[in-house]
Each structure stands twice: as C-alpha cells, then as structure tokens.
Amino acid sequence: MEEILSIIFNGINLVKELEFSLSAQDSPESLSSSLGSISTLFRDANERLGILLERKNAFVPHQPEPKPVVVSGLDQMMMQIEPGLKQDHIVREGVKISDSGPGCAFSTPRPRRRKKDGAVETVLVAAAMGNVDTPPDDNYVWRKYGQKEILGSRFPRAYYRCNNQKAYKCPAKKQVQRLDEDPYMLRVTYRSSHMCQFFTISTISSTTATPVNYGPNVHSMADLMFENTDSVVPSSEPYFNHDSLVPGAARYEDSWNSTWQNYDMS
DNA sequence: CAAATTTGACCCTA
C-alpha cells in the first residue's frame, strides 16, 4: 500500500510540475512527455490498487497492519505553495510510544540508547518539487551526525539530531531515508520529542536560531481541513510538535544535496 | 575560524 501511495504522490508532483510547464509555455514535446509520465504513473497505481483489492477480498489478515493516514495530495501542494505549511506530513504510518518517556533518555549511564528512547513516529513525505534531493522541511534545525548504508536498501539512511541538543539537551532525532521503490519519497522517522521549544518559550527574545512558533499548528489545521482524525500527536508526548518555525535551514538543503547526489536515480 | 558535514570505527541490541 505504501508503494502505491508513493506512486500516487509522485504523480501529483508531476502534475504540479506540468502546471508550471504550462505557465512557462514549454514545448509540446516536453508537455507530451510529462503527460505520458503522469498517465503511466497513475495507471500503474491503479493497477496495483486493483491487485491489492483482489488480495483483500481473497483473505482477511489476523492483525491489520497500521493504517496509513492519507492527508491528501492537495495538502502537499499547499506545502509547496505556502512556506508556512511546508511542515506538514503527507502520510502517517502509525505511532508507537515506548514505555520510557523523554525524561528516561538520560537515566542510563551510557547515553547510547536506541529503539527505546521515546516516541517514534514515521512519516512518508514527498521530496520537494523540482528538487528530489531536498529533504522535508519540518521547521526545526537539525544537525546531521551520521549516515549508514542499510542492508537491503538502495539508499543510505541519514541521522539527524536537534540542533539544540547541546544547548537544551533536546533529545529529538530523526532519520531520513529514500524509499527503494520510489526515490521521490522520503521516509522520515522521528525519535523522541523536542524539549528545546519548552526552554525557548522563556528565552524567546534572547536567543537566535531557536524554534519559535510563528503561526497556527499546521498539523491541526491539516487535520481539520481533511478531517484526519487519526493524525493526532501522541498524548503522552506533550512537547511533540513539528510545527514551530525556525528561520533559515538553508544549509540543510546543501547537506542533503551532497548526501544524495552520488546515488543513481534510474 | 567556527560551525556543519562526512565517514570510519565503535558500541549496543536482537
């Protein structure tokens, strides 16, 4: 299902590019090429959906897998058009909360923990339009601290931690990886919640490059717009919020470009 | 020159 959604979102991206081509009055050849790509993608997605439906009708699974919540492609387009909305997620694959809260992250002698260091949330986002290498801007400043080749994956996984980790011991981390089946889609896994914004509320006027909430909670807004009742921040993670804005994440793009540029997209 | 990124080595968990 994830793969099909990826294809659909990819198609939506292409439609948007076609829209720009129209306004730029591109040549008929390039328009035709775009249309061909779009129709191929959607036909492919439709065929796959048909296969999926056949399978579903054939048998009922014991444990239904976590249901992805589709927030609609329009939402993605709005992200591209409206910078303030760039943050929102496209597909939420599910939310898993471990029994250790954010406060537990520092309780063990060795800080090197994994898999149990707070909330884990995985989202699928489309790469920014026009530049497949651009990572999703989630309005936080992240620092890359590692990259690894993952077994069975075409693309490496990049590891980021919150830029405020030093200043505020913010435990938030995220992993970004391109999907094998669709390099235009990125799987972003968030681990632990941001504690930094909690600190910056009181120091809002005295610091720079710290998360500041300039607008409404975009997540909630998208939920409202698309009646997405599942897309709710985990209640046990009161500080989990991707929506506060941070001025200037330009370097992030640079690192992303350098990260992916050596990978064959064909 | 400071800050950010890269990358090989190390560590931890399943």
Place this chain on the structure above:
DNA sequence: TAGGGTCAAATTTG
C-alpha cells in the same frame, strides 16, 4: 554475531 545507531576526528563550508 550481524546490523543499526552513535561517536568523534577529519574535512568542508561560510
């Protein structure tokens, strides 16, 4: 023990 996550020195960038 393999594979994934993190560290930290080296390198790059602004």
